[in-house]
Amino acid sequence: MLDIYTIGADVLRGQAAPIDKFDDELAAFVETMFVTMKQGKGVGLAAPQVGVPQRLFVIQIDGDKPRVFINPEIVETSVELASFEEGCLSIPGVYADLDRPAEVRVQAWNERGRRFVLGAEGFLARVVQHELDHLNGVLFTDRLPERSRDRLLKQYEKRMRA
Ligand SMILES: [Zn+2]
Numbered sequence: 630m631l632d633i634y635t636i637g638a639d640v641l642r643g644q645a646a647p648i649d650k651f652d653d654e655l656a657a658f659v660e661t662m663f664v665t666m667k668q669g670k671g672v673g674l675a676a677p678q679v680g681v682p683q684r685l686f687v688i689q690i691d692g693d694k695p696r697v698f699i700n701p702e703i704v705e706t707s708v709e710l711a712s713f714e715e716g717c718l719s720i721p722g723v724y725a726d727l728d729r730p731a732e733v734r735v736q737a738w739n740e741r742g743r744r745f746v747l748g749a750e751g752f753l754a755r756v757v758q759h760e761l762d763h764l765n766g767v768l769f770t771d772r773l774p775e776r777s778r779d780r781l782l783k784q785y786e787k788r789m790r791a
Pocket residue numbers: 716717718719759760763
């Protein structure tokens with residue numbers, strides 16, 4: 630299991646680099662990402678969250694299969710928005726409702742270097758967008774209105790001190 634970096638760590642704020650080697654080492658890293666995500670009871674985990682600034686994230690939501698996204702790109706988003714409550718393993722213990730596009734179409738590669746295009750809706754679409762943000766140095770709190778962001782971050786700091 631890998632350490633999960635929390636808000637304040639520089640690695641969470643950079644642009645992650647594309648992956649160009651699809652080898653055994655990458656497959657092993659993906660395995661470890663899933664283990665770490667499950668230990669943290671998360672549904673998604675992006676490589677920068679474990680200190681690796683590369684364009685990769687994993688997702689497993691209840692009732693769905695494990696999914697790996699490498700060099701992902703959102704190629705289409707719905708105009709329609711949906712509201713879901715978000716949390717993040719890098720800002721543990723705080724949650725907030727957030728609007729984002731309800732559906733997205735994402736192109737990515739799996740750990741064997743196979744390209745795929747996925748149309749995602751509902752909670753999966755939400756998690757894809759949250760994880761993709763991590764590859765661009767964006768945390769979900771950045772997308773909240775300033776007042777709710779301040780309130781949430783204060784709540785987080787208080788939790789961390791307790
Ligand atoms: Zn997150």
